[in-house]
Amino acid sequence: MKFEVTILGSSSATPVFNRNPSAQLLNCNEKFYLIDCGEGTQQQLTKYNLKAARIDYIFISHLHGDHYFGLIGLLSSLHLNGRVKPMQIFGPKPLLEILEIQFKYSDTTLRYPLEFFPVEADESRQIFENQDLIVKTVVLNHRIPTTGFIFQQKNRQRKLIKEKTDDIPMVYYTALKKGMDVELPTGEILKSEDYTTPADLPRSYAYCSDTKFDERYFETIKGCDTLYHEATFMHDLLDRANETHHTTALQAGEIAKINGIRKLLIGHFSSRYKTLQMLLEEAQSAFDNTDLAVEGRTFQL
Amino acid sequence: MKFEVTILGSSSATPVFNRNPSAQLLNCNEKFYLIDCGEGTQQQLTKYNLKAARIDYIFISHLHGDHYFGLIGLLSSLHLNGRVKPMQIFGPKPLLEILEIQFKYSDTTLRYPLEFFPVEADESRQIFENQDLIVKTVVLNHRIPTTGFIFQQKNRQRKLIKEKTDDIPMVYYTALKKGMDVELPTGEILKSEDYTTPADLPRSYAYCSDTKFDERYFETIKGCDTLYHEATFMHDLLDRANETHHTTALQAGEIAKINGIRKLLIGHFSSRYKTLQMLLEEAQSAFDNTDLAVEGRTFQL
Numbered sequence A, B: 001m002k003f004e005v006t007i008l009g010s011s012s013a014t015p016v017f018n019r020n021p022s023a024q025l026l027n028c029n030e031k032f033y034l035i036d037c038g039e040g041t042q043q044q045l046t047k048y049n050l051k052a053a054r055i056d057y058i059f060i061s062h063l064h065g066d067h068y069f070g071l072i073g074l075l076s077s078l079h080l081n082g083r084v085k086p087m088q089i090f091g092p093k094p095l096l097e098i099l100e101i102q103f104k105y106s107d108t109t110l111r112y113p114l115e116f117f118p119v120e121a122d123e124s125r126q127i128f129e130n131q132d133l134i135v136k137t138v139v140l141n142h143r144i145p146t147t148g149f150i151f152q153q154k155n156r157q158r159k160l161i162k163e164k165t166d167d168i169p170m171v172y173y174t175a176l177k178k179g180m181d182v183e184l185p186t187g188e189i190l191k192s193e194d195y196t197t198p199a200d201l202p203r204s205y206a207y208c209s210d211t212k213f214d215e216r217y218f219e220t221i222k223g224c225d226t227l228y229h230e231a232t233f234m235h236d237l238l239d240r241a242n243e244t245h246h247t248t249a250l251q252a253g254e255i256a257k258i259n260g261i262r263k264l265l266i267g268h269f270s271s272r273y274k275t276l277q278m279l280l281e282e283a284q285s286a287f288d289n290t291d292l293a294v295e296g297r298t299f300q301l
Helices: A041-047 A071-080 A094-105 A170-177 A215-221 A235-244 A249-258 A277-286 B041-047 B071-080 B094-105 B170-177 B215-221 B235-244 B249-258 B277-286
Strands: A003-009 A023-028 A031-037 A055-059 A087-091 A114-118 A126-129 A133-139 A147-153 A204-208 A226-230 A263-267 A290-292 A298-300 B003-009 B023-028 B031-037 B055-059 B087-091 B114-118 B126-129 B133-139 B147-153 B204-208 B226-230 B263-267 B290-292 B298-300
Touching (some): A003 A041, A023 A041, A041 A071, A071 A087, A094 A114, A094 B094, A133 A204, A133 A215, A147 A215, A235 A249, A249 A290, A263 A277, A277 A290, B023 B041, B023 B147, B041 B071, B071 B094, B094 B114, B133 B215, B204 B215, B215 B249, B226 B249, B235 B249, B249 B277, B249 B290, B263 B277, B277 B290
Parallel strands (some): A031 A055, A226 A263, B055 B087, B087 B114, B204 B226
Antiparallel strands (some): A003 A023, A023 A031, A126 A133, A147 A204, B003 B023, B023 B031
16 A cells, blocks of 8 residues: 655745745555645645645644645635545644635635644644544644644555465455455355465654654654654754754654654755755764655655 | 836646746836735745845735735745835735734734735726836726736936036936036036936836726726736637636737737736747737746846
């Protein structure tokens, strides 16, 4: 099952040096989840040949503009392009008010249902579930109410051994994949373990932006396979990071290490950094398996 | 005196094919006026090496998103980049409400004064004047209240003949440029016409987007030197143009011809047109001196 994320924006606060504000597109089993939506996200989707029309779920972490100013434009374009299927949006409650006032004055009645789910930043909770995954919030420590999100695959099914199952009616596949043995009309028993291999372990992706270093949210992200964590500043600007409720690259590395993460992605870089190599190296000094979450890169989760 | 416009966006409705939604930057005597501000305008300014910080006046024609969704991001970036000088914004009254609600929920108190001037779309009136120019509205016919804008240079001064005035104290230049004769302490009279050449004629730029063909606004734009006019569709889609309150390329050419315009720029192209040559040729069939107002081009007005 596909489980990958493509980075659409890596810039904090303002767009600079061809870095766009925050947005990421998660593909889980060919369903598409947009995480944050800074200005120009729809242009970024076009640039990387990703279809905005395929997005069915949007998660907005907080109401600083670099995380949502592109949402109204994306929703409007989908409307103009004839979307009819619903769009589910998860984000801070006032987001709906902000969207509605703009639809009102442009005299726009959306052609598709917009289903809005207000997200509170008081405690971590599950906010979504479908066949493929569960989404939980992470309560972050920022200047305004902010949540991260954990996208956690559900228990996976065992995998059929193709050579052995070609002669078995497909109607039995589901049971075998679920680990159940099957009795044929002839009385023959097919043991699941003979016809399938064990399921892949379910994987999880945690998205944490924006926040200061705060142990209170570590419990929620502990053991996630991949962690995206903001790393706005180098550690020599720790005071500035604390003051603005952001994280340094070194801290991001430490967070990954403390919480048993497999792979760390860092992003949300301050416009003071024209190049990013030193941020990467600083994070890697604490946690080796770190990569830069920059525009156009896709990571298998 | 510099009087030129740079096109930042030529797309209607949605960004496509590297065409961005509407925005233009007018430079009049090194003062900068932004006209409309679709999503991604701040990125377009960066792309063309234009300094957003130098903009002091913003004019928004109406509240369809492709004309203003980039404004909140631009204003926020100026705030984050430390702007202190005022920004004057002219646009439909609800625009301020839309901006304020977003500043409120991001807990943003702008570091610079935002001076908002509501623009009504009931009749053409002067809404701005400084040393260089006068701005008047054009009442357009669109689905929601919409105005165009005319940027009209004020009476220009006569130009000094450098070879003749090198030996004259600079203190007399202003009077000579205004056409006044000057009496020196020696009793000698300097005649303005001996030391200056006539002023250039004041020029004017009319911006008309979005609107259907409607003779009622012709009186306002008559005789303008340069007219930017939307040309969303080819004339074979006249019914669609009428229905959506837009103009065809042929109509745009006719409007320029009827109103004694010197040069026509067309833009706001439908996403159905991958290339624009046929729109240009259609407009030129009615008015030869037509050009495409596409991203990155600068026109002397």
